[in-house]
Amino acid sequence: MTKPEVIGSSKSTYTRVVRMVCEEKGIEYTLTETAIFAPELFTVHPLGKMPALRHGDVCLFESKAIATYLDRVFVGPEIFPSAPLPASLTEQWVSFTNTAVDRTFIRTYLYEYIAARRDKRKPDRNVIDSVLPDLHRQITILDTAVKATGFLVADRFTFADINLMPILHRLAQAPEGNDALARAVHLSKYYEQHAQRNSFQRTSPPEGPPSRTK
Ligand SMILES: N[C@@H](CCC(=O)N[C@@H](CS)C(=O)NCC(=O)O)C(=O)O
Known part of the structure; x- marks a missing residue:
């Protein structure tokens, strides 16, 4: 093929x-x-x-x-699980990650560090401080979600986990994100465990954000 x-x-x-x-x-x-x-x-x-x-x-x-x-x-x-409940739970966590977590952790929080580095200035404390309550709330939600089994859905690695892991990796590259992840006992264990997977190791990114043509 x-x-x-x-x-x-x-x-x-x-x-x-x-x-x-x-x-x-x-x-x-x-x-x-x-x-x-x-x-x-x-x-x-x-x-x-x-x-x-x-x-x-x-x-x-x-x-x-x-x-x-x-x-x-x-x-x-x-x-993608096919049984109705695991399939729906996968949808649930993918939607939550893409609409809330990605926006908070990456597009708002991390992008402020990236923009500051690109523009050779200090990160704007107002931007960082105002996103932290949402960031902590969402970390707590994810921490609770993985507590029972170490996975977002049932007891197996699904697309819900694949979709979250690269975001957690980037979150840990800025100080408050790294601290928040380290303090979330279940989520940090989840991250460390799945970071050992070949699929994660073999796709480990070089430093820095993707470049843009405009
Ligand atoms: N919902 C899209 C998101 C794609 C996306 O935003 N990708 C980022 C790179 S990780 C991008 O192209 N960002 C450019 C921008 O949003 O301006 C997907 O899941 O593929």
């Missing part, structure tokens, strides 16, 4: 999610390294975001849609 081509950056959390899916399922793929908003991304993604996927005649964007496609087309461990 043709190898899927993942278009994105090894520094991008959502590109890493798709790469982890390939690794978990043992799918041979190629990664085409691009900057955000690069022309090759616009050939698949109407907004030029990453990741995008090409597989034969199939073109897809949105990491979860790409993951669903890969899970259904390729053999290997099922990363």
Whole structure:
């Protein structure tokens, strides 16, 4: 079968999610390294975001849609459970992560550090301090969620975990995020344990955020 081509950056959390899916399922793929908003991304993604996927005649964007496609087309461990409750719980945690956690941990909190470094200035304490209550609340929610089994859904590693792990990795790269994760007993254990997985190790990103063409 043709190898899927993942278009994105090894520094991008959502590109890493798709790469982890390939690794978990043992799918041979190629990664085409691009900057955000690069022309090759616009050939698949109407907004030029990453990741995008090409597989034969199939073109897809949105990491979860790409993951669903890969899970259904390729053999290997099922990363989206099919039984009704685990399937719905996977949806629940993916939605929560993508709409709340990603916005708080990455787009608001971490991006302030990234912007400060890029602009050679100090991080704006107002931005950091005003996001911390949401950050701590969401850490507590995730900490409670993984307490019983060490997974977000039932007692197995699913797409819900794949979708969260790259975000936790980035969170731990800034001081308050690192502290908050370290103090969340169950979530930090969860992170340390799943960080040992081959799919996580083999997709470990180089330092820094993905570059942008504009
Ligand atoms: N919902 C999209 C999010 C994709 C996304 O925002 N990717 C980031 C890189 S990790 C990006 O392209 N950011 C550029 C921007 O939002 O301006 C997905 O799951 O694929």
